[in-house]
Amino acid sequence: MKELDVLLLGWLEHRWAEADESRRRSFQWLLEQPDPDLADWLIGGSRPPDAGHAALVDDIVCRRD
Amino acid sequence: MPGTRRLSMTSFAVAIEPAGQPRLAAMAFLAHVAAAVSPWLTGTAPLLAAPLSFLAIAGLLATLGHVPGRHCRLLALAIDGRGCRVRLADRPRWLQAKLGAGARAYASLVVLEAVVAGRRFGWLLPRAALPPDEFRRLKARIRLSC
Numbered sequence: 483m484k485e486l487d488v489l490l491l492g493w494l495e496h497r498w499a500e501a502d503e504s505r506r507r508s509f510q511w512l513l514e515q516p517d518p519d520l521a522d523w524l525i526g527g528s529r530p531p532d533a534g535h536a537a538l539v540d541d542i543v544c545r546r547d
Numbered sequence: 548m549p550g551t552r553r554l555s556m557t558s559f560a561v562a563i564e565p566a567g568q569p570r571l572a573a574m575a576f577l578a579h580v581a582a583a584v585s586p587w588l589t590g591t592a593p594l595l596a597a598p599l600s601f602l603a604i605a606g607l608l609a610t611l612g613h614v615p616g617r618h619c620r621l622l623a624l625a626i627d628g629r630g631c632r633v634r635l636a637d638r639p640r641w642l643q644a645k646l647g648a649g650a651r652a653y654a655s656l657v658v659l660e661a662v663v664a665g666r667r668f669g670w671l672l673p674r675a676a677l678p679p680d681e682f683r684r685l686k687a688r689i690r691l692s693c
């Protein structure tokens with residue numbers, strides 16, 4: 483889905499440089515997830531169970547809003 | 548390490564072996580043939596039309612060499628903890644490579660350039676050439692490498 487690309491790669495462009503190691507690991511984990519899960523989290527409003535991953539999703543969604 | 552756009556070699560693992568792209572090859576063929584023929588159809592002087600047509604045909608060959616399929620020497624690419632490796636059509640083994648500076652990631656197209664022992668190989672990869680998650684990881688890898 484193009485929208486997922488826009489959200490994820492937008493975060494990569496703008497936030498990766500200042501992200502700490504755990505946030506970067508969360509992002510790498512997010513990139514490995516299937517599209518339906520990513521769509522649920524980034525567009526559908528649900529969150530992954532891990533708090534660190536959920537915080538990253540919040541950050542990505544905040545950028546979009 | 549904050550402050551750097553570079554990735555460690557263990558992140559964003561990518562392993563791709565795109566299928567042939569006959570539609571992209573056909574589009575490239577038609578566009579270049581049209582470019583080769585148009586000087587003759589528009590009454591351009593032969594001294595100018597001939598080199599223009601030659602350039603169009605040379606461009607066609609170069610472009611087809613980058614479209615995944617039987618004209619393309621680059622067969623597969625893997626980026627993981629062992630670095631960047633490629634497999635070429637005429638070599639049975641994986642070869643160490645690096646992403647070239649000409650690699651670009653656009654919304655629906657990746658222009659991939661891999662350098663093997665000083666020689667450049669590449670792909671034009673439309674979105675449909677790869678599974679969505681693989682295409683996304685490849686774009687992420689290229690964006691952070693540039």
